[in-house]
Amino acid sequence: MTKNRHDELGLTNEDVLKMFETMLMARRIDERMWLLNRAGKIPFVISCQGQEAAQVGAAYALDNTKDYIAPYYRDMGVVLHFGMTPRDLMLSAFAKAEDPNSGGRQMPGHFGQKKNRILTGSSPVTTQLPHAVGVALAAKIEKKDFITFVTLGEGSSNQGDFHEGLNFAGVHQLPCITMVENNKYAISVPFERQVASKNVADRAIGYGMPGVTVDGKDPIEVYKVVKEAADRARSGGGPSLIEAVTYRLTAHSSDDDDRQYRTAEDIAEGKALDPLITFAKYLRDLDILSTELEKEINERVMKEVNEATDYAENAPYAAPEDAMKHVYAEKDGGNA
Numbered sequence: 001m002t003k004n005r006h007d008e009l010g011l012t013n014e015d016v017l018k019m020f021e022t023m024l025m026a027r028r029i030d031e032r033m034w035l036l037n038r039a040g041k042i043p044f045v046i047s048c049q050g051q052e053a054a055q056v057g058a059a060y061a062l063d064n065t066k067d068y069i070a071p072y073y074r075d076m077g078v079v080l081h082f083g084m085t086p087r088d089l090m091l092s093a094f095a096k097a098e099d100p101n102s103g104g105r106q107m108p109g110h111f112g113q114k115k116n117r118i119l120t121g122s123s124p125v126t127t128q129l130p131h132a133v134g135v136a137l138a139a140k141i142e143k144k145d146f147i148t149f150v151t152l153g154e155g156s157s158n159q160g161d162f163h164e165g166l167n168f169a170g171v172h173q174l175p176c177i178t179m180v181e182n183n184k185y186a187i188s189v190p191f192e193r194q195v196a197s198k199n200v201a202d203r204a205i206g207y208g209m210p211g212v213t214v215d216g217k218d219p220i221e222v223y224k225v226v227k228e229a230a231d232r233a234r235s236g237g238g239p240s241l242i243e244a245v246t247y248r249l250t251a252h253s254s255d256d257d258d259r260q261y262r263t264a265e266d267i268a269e270g271k272a273l274d275p276l277i278t279f280a281k282y283l284r285d286l287d288i289l290s291t292e293l294e295k296e297i298n299e300r301v302m303k304e305v306n307e308a309t310d311y312a313e314n315a316p317y318a319a320p321e322d323a324m325k326h327v328y329a330e331k332d333g334g335n336a
Helices: 014-037 052-060 076-081 087-091 129-140 154-158 160-171 198-207 219-233 262-274 276-283 290-313 322-323
Strands: 068-070 147-155 174-183 211-215 240-245
Touching: 014 052, 014 076, 014 087, 014 219, 014 276, 014 290, 052 076, 052 147, 052 174, 052 219, 052 240, 052 276, 068 129, 076 087, 087 160, 087 290, 129 147, 129 174, 147 154, 147 160, 147 262, 154 160, 154 174, 154 198, 160 198, 174 198, 174 219, 198 240, 211 219, 219 240, 219 276
Parallel strands: 068 147, 147 174, 174 240, 211 240
Antiparallel strands: none
């Protein structure tokens, strides 16, 4: 008999159904983007498939009305919970003028939305970590009631920004949670060729903070460890490093062929542990998700995805002169 693990964490049946729907929304948007890319309608996809459980489990453990997030490029599940809509994400994929991230001037996955406290990301990996630490420093200095949450891939944990950011957060005991989504590959390089320690979280001791490795395919377990870290940060207990071990179900991006470095057996094993399937089974076993309800949720999600796709495809592109917008200071109504 399946044990109810969410109830003891204070999560209701409605909560876990919302988590499932957010995971499903991220998956269906991602799948649609791949179809659009293969049809030649959008130029690039950087996928979240297989990592939705880690993203949504973590996001639901935060306060999306006041906390700040610095997501990395795969974090569709995180930004959906923090207020980005399928329409926003599709506008970004099509690089349209209404794209809230950059007005259509950045690649997909470069999230940034001031009203929802989503810090703007950049193309060099890991630069978002010092940014999140800086915002956490502001929270401490100004005695503000919020924490920051930053994500990155395990390949990014070898960049200087990772070490500098975590060291600064540890020294100053800042309210910042760093979550590494370890999907086993930095593009084509396997984990064991990147990190000498058994786990990325083992590095936490060097920065004077707790380090936890968790099954990133289980949204309930991720929620638990992130909630503990969030409660600790809010009470002045300082930063945490969390490693959510996941599996990337797709190639690194739409420009990559993972068959060149992953075996068919490896890919099949990863797909058998698809968190969308295993979490749905957990909900079914507890009689929370019936066949009828699952059908209803999927139809609702697909309707929203279809409407977002149609809107974004028909939305206008930015004017050519907007290429310089927010690049140079404006003077007397023009670009200086």
